[in-house]
Amino acid sequence: MRENYWINIVGRQKIDDDVGEVTLTTLGSYVTKGDTRFIVYKEYDPDRNNAATTSVLKVDGGNTVTLMRGGGNTRLILEKGKRHQCQYDTGFGALLVGVFTSEVDSRLHDKGGELAVNYTLDINADLSSINEILITVKEAEQKDVETSTASH
Template identity: 35%
Template sequence: MTKDVLLSISGMHYDVDGIEKGTEEAPIELITPASYYLKNGKHYVKYEEPVEGIPGVIKNTVKVSEDKVEMIKSGLSNTHMIFEKGKIHMTDYETPYGNLLVGVHTRVLDVQEEEKTIGVRVNYELDVNGDKLADCNIRMEIRARG
């Protein structure tokens, strides 16, 4: 894999009320250039995420291994979310509007590695301050540029 990659992230959040009513919220999609490196058998992807309506960016690092995905955010928001199948991880999520205690219960974690691409699929339950907020899906594709 090359140092310069293209990262595609898409996600869907189904809120608790929406599940009961059979509706879902709008998908979240981001395609951005990123930098990639491999260290100690783990894949690292770094990229910046603009925030609408607020000056500044969120610096993101995604760490991918066979059985765990970590998303580390710094800047306008700060957190270290861990996705590990069958486990619940708690973390503080600092936002410009205040802090939240976030719980992530990962149900599905699938990592597919090929020569020029890495695909990640995560299905998890998200709770905030002890209350279930949403069921979520994330798909990531890390692809060599050029």
């Protein structure tokens, strides 16, 4: 799959009064099949000799986003107005977590666009964190980009 799209992801997480933010900009793939869009990118873990983990965001219509990471170890279903039980890999083992999605705002189109998702995670029905993901997808300027190892 050609990595010919810039993918910028800003993730915010609030736990009690602590707020954290992570930003990732990388090359990846963006594919449209009917009413479903796939955003595929790699994350590199500096704690594991920069081992690559592939992440896939599957956007169905405008209300459901499925996040799959690491060959199925993490699978979060983010569906507006619904709560799902999902598997989340912490790096030390998998947890079963509740995911309630309050907002999915997809402005994705054939050439890219933006996606915003707000959701909460709970463990044993206790609120764990409030989360927001903002994703921007745009075509890379070079049409022949095949792979990426560096961030933009």
